[in-house]
Amino acid sequence: MREQWIYRRPSPAARLRLFCLPYAGGGASIYSRWQADFPEDVEVCAVELPGRRARLREPAIRRAAPLVAAIARGLSPYLDLPFAFFGHSMGALLAFELALHLRRAGLPGPRALFLSAAAAPHLPRTRRLLWRLDDAEFLSEIRGYGGTPEEVFSEPELLALFLPVLRADFEVFDTYEYEDDGPLDCPLHVYGGRDDERATPGQLRAWGELASNLESVELFPGGHFYLHEQRPALTAALRRELAALVPGRTVSGD
Secondary structure (H helix, E strand, O other), X not given: OEOOOEEOOOOOOOOEEEEEEOOOOOOHHHHOOHHHHOOOOEEEEXXXXXXXXXXXXXOOOXXXXXXXXXXXXXXXXXXXXXXXXXXXXXXXXXXXXXXXXXXXXXXXXXXXXXXXXXXXOOOOOOOOOHHHOOHHHHHHHHHHHOOOXXXXXXXXXXXXXHHHHHHHHHHHHHHOOOOOOOOEOOOEEEEEEOOOOOOOHHHHHHHHHHEOOEEEEEEEOOOOOHHHHOHHHHHHHHHHHHOOOOOOOOOOOO
């Protein structure tokens, strides 16, 4: 079922919602196969950001704070059940800031935060600011990340749709500045690819400096977009952690 902010298959048996936030340039379709990896009492809710796919006519939001506030408003009808956040790369920063946003608003926060392929945001930046590059340089850098189908670069019509969204997302990512608001107290689990040079094991472990309860850091084979080829292993890890989040319920699905 498609809704403005959320793609999900509503489950009457759902007792926990897992909100999944995309990487730069990505959309809810990244998580289209995830529901099949979880039992019916976990409802996978993939977040669709403005400016892409069914929301193509909406302007993309280019700064983290207003984007997080808009996501929080969009998610509010679905926070009637216990919930957790998963985010990959840019999505990890958004998930982290969403948890902080809810805390500042005095609202219930996630039962757990699952962050993937993102260096802890308080660390010094080690890469170029991509959103300021010209198109040729920008696309060359994006190719280096992997994860984008080659036909996007070779088909002018696809590229015309993809490039503005990707630039907007990297503007969010590149202009984001961490503000120390005290450590999060929800359980934090961090994941990454063993060969990911953009989120090294040390940069992943540094998330523990921003949370009072870093429970695990787990690495999978692959690079920055390991979550695609390692989806079964990643979702199995998530199921194990989700099993403990709803008292009296077994949600492992294994």
